[in-house]
Amino acid sequence: xxxxxVLVSRQGSNLEAIIASGIExxxxxxxxxxxxxxxxxxxxxxxxxxxxxxxxxxxxxxxxQKITLLLQSxxxxxVVMAGFLTIFSPEIFAVYxxxxxxxxxxxxxxxKGNHAVRQALAAGVKITGCTVHITTPVVDSGPILDQESVRxxxxxxxxSLEERIKAVERILYPQTIKNFLTEPQN
Ligand code: GRF
Numbered sequence: 001x002x003x004x005x006v007l008v009s010r011q012g013s014n015l016e017a018i019i020a021s022g023i024e025x026x027x028x029x030x031x032x033x034x035x036x037x038x039x040x041x042x043x044x045x046x047x048x049x050x051x052x053x054x055x056x057x058x059x060x061x062x063x064x065q066k067i068t069l070l071l072q073s074x075x076x077x078x079v080v081m082a083g084f085l086t087i088f089s090p091e092i093f094a095v096y097x098x099x100x101x102x103x104x105x106x107x108x109x110x111x112k113g114n115h116a117v118r119q120a121l122a123a124g125v126k127i128t129g130c131t132v133h134i135t136t137p138v139v140d141s142g143p144i145l146d147q148e149s150v151r152x153x154x155x156x157x158x159x160s161l162e163e164r165i166k167a168v169e170r171i172l173y174p175q176t177i178k179n180f181l182t183e184p185q186n
Contacts, residue, residue, distance in 0.1 A: 002181055005029055005076040007067075007084035012036025013166055014082035014103060014173055019043050021174035023181075027074050029067065031086045052086055064089040071096065078186075080177060081135065085114070090137040100135040101180065103173045105165045107131060107147055112140035117162045126152055128161070130169045132176040146176045 005027040006015050016039050019025055028040035028047045040047045048070060052063050063086065071079060072095065079100040092100070106116035108131040111123070120128040129149040136142035148168045152161060180186065 002078050002186060003027075003074070003076050004078045004080055004177075005071055005074065006040075006080045006082050007031075008036035008040075008082055009034055009085040010036060010083035012039040012083070014169055015039055017170035018080065018082065018174050018177065019045070021178070023174060023177055025080075027071075027076060029070065031063075031084065036083065060087070061089040061091065064092050068092050068095055078181070082173065087139055088135075088137075093137055097136075098134060101145070101177065102133055102135045102140075102142075103169050104131045104133065104140050105162065105169070107149065108133060108140055108144060117165065118158050120152065121156065121158060121161060128152060128165065130165050130172060132173055145180060146172060148172045 003026045004024065006018060006025050007029050008015055009031050012035050015028065015036050025045050028037065028045050030037050030047065030049050031052045033049060037047050037049065050066055050070065052058060068091070077099060079096055081100065081102040104116060106120055107129040111119040111128070127149050129147055131147045132145045134142040134145065150165050150168055
């Protein structure tokens, strides 16, 4: 059986949608105190807060190693990043390569990075969206599993557009995870 961990840093609306879709989540890991932890608690899921530091004191390699060990000690074999804001150092891919999924709020390869919604607005595109992909050492560049488009409306702000994209992600991400789980190699 595939044992799934969901990694979070933010509101947890994608985590909530994943749980509601019937996908069994064994563990939720957060890199900071965040509302997503409450959602996990309320669903009765084991949580682990592995708090990171910021700035020069942050040791990415050590932090990634801690997460990897935590995943391994819980026999996790699929890692689902749902609004997780820490970038891993490459070592994790020796263990979990091809088994870390992510959702990103743009139609990749457009608008990579932490400000995808802002970038789409600044670029003046009329259509953006979300992408579920396999995570690789190069941020937001791994194989695309699925995408959905979202039209940018006149008067959209970063907040309003992000909310509409998240509403689409909450449908696309659970469905894509389910499809991934039923693929022959899984
Ligand atoms: C999502 O838009 C995701 O694409 C981005 O962070 C957001 C997470 O939202 N990486 P939530 O915490 O699931 O509500």
